[in-house]
Amino acid sequence: MTYLLRVVLPDRPGTLGAVASALGQEGADILSVDVVERHQGVAVDDLVVDLPSARPPDVLITAAESVRDVTVESVRPFFGPLDTARELELVEAVAAAPEEGITRLTDAVPRIFRSAWALVVEASTDDVWGDSGSTRVRRVASSSAAPETEAESLPWLPLRRAAVLDPAAGHTVPPAWTDLDTELAAAPLGRADRALVVGRPGGPGFRPSELARLSHLAGIVATITG
Template identity: 55%
Template sequence: MRLDGGGVECEDVGVSYLLRVQLPDRPGSLGSLAVALGSVGADILSLDVIERGAGFAVDDLVVDVAPGALPDTLITAAEKLTDVRVDSIRPYAGILDTHRELELIDQVATAHDDRLQVLVDGAPRVLRVGWSTVVGMSDHGPAVIVGSSGAPESRADDMPWMPLEKPAVLDPTGAWVPQSWKDMDTTLAAAPLGSSGTVLVLGRPGGPDFRLSEIARLGYLAGIVATVLG
């Protein structure tokens, strides 16, 4: 408990983090991880399976910890387990639900105007990235049509990969990438919005890298939204 500015007692609010964890794909692995995280006061709020491979799984876990708890304790607790590796950890303030893509598609479909803005505003939450933009080609090169909050002010003068035919991971070290994006170790992905020539671009400052399953989800989402936009 703590006192607010008016002297009224109120509950401390926990802090949430998004962990991307690689762990053995065998019975009991997730339970062991939950116990390990619980030992440092973390509660798992949600879990998404991102990818499965030969003997391993990559999961995104949203965990809640007490105010003031250090995220390093989560990494240490998880990696004490055999063959468990934390790929990334970052603060998470998204809305927890299991139908993120469907809700965003519905929001785009029912918007009276600024449908592209609705798309880029919702995409970071749905696809768990830092920012998103929709880019098109003009007579002067690539131009940002709309961007989410948090989208970088620096713009790429050239995007040699356009026009884009299918969803793809973009090379974050390419000559076209603004230096400020590189300084933030931003991983990049994009998908065409139908045959309109416009592209949905995602940026994830600080990583982690996009997995093939995430690129597939991006492609499905972009394809359905393109149909909705007509």
């Protein structure tokens, strides 16, 4: 069974090696390592780990945290492909076919951010018979695993910058979007009334560095697609 393990560890030589050694003693094999962020002497890494089916995932937590000052933020099954240079490949694909850019973005973002789904929504105000009109939400594109439930309204649109969407903090979304304890993040896509939304069931939560990457990628795609 393959798992995605997010670890928070001291950013000092040998620490990641010690974690790898501890995991190896439990029969786990590290398939890939992604640096999520580094700041103030602390690193956050995503490890894709293969574990024999007879072994419970809890042993990954115990093993990693046996290394001094290491904390496991989350562990969850991982079914995605092990891609490298994912963002560059997406940009190249969008540049080759700008008319399909938004669709290619929603298809690729779940792989890039190790998430389950992505969708693009757009808010518009219809002015009817001189009234101020009502705000409607339109789904522009979505990945195959995105919730089918449509949003009737998204009061947090327009969105000025990438952000974590937290219903408890007033970011209203359809309940189906937060099933399975899904963590949500969103970034403006070319303009404030259109947003790329990413869902990660079971966590981990989106960190500031991931929001920055999401915003940067959405901005590049929006520029290419016009």
